[in-house]
Amino acid sequence: MENTSRMVLRSVHLPMEMDDQLRILAFRLGISKADLIRKFVEDGLQVVQRRLAGVELLRAQSDSNNVELRNLRDQLLGTRRPEQEQDYFQSREPDERSV
Secondary structure (H helix, E strand, O other): OOOHHHOOOOOOOOOHHHHHHHHHHHHHHOOOHHHHHHHHHHHHHHHHHHHHHHHHHHHHHOOOOOHHHHHHHHHHHOOOOOOHHHHHHHHOOOOHHHO
């Protein structure tokens, strides 16, 4: 069991099906649901931080108007904005000053 003296309690609402999957997986792995959730959060944070670092590198290399950052947010949240494709193409139009 992990040292809980440096932990904070966070409440989240999960769909019942997701909670069932977590319970089954934790049981099969022989760990607690809390440990499994912490592992998923830790892994997810690492993935997002790496992707965010890549987006910030792209932004530093070009003036992309935060399009990549918005696209990353939409991918993470599973949302899609109607103007997303338009933003993508507008960010890649040649700069009139460079023509």
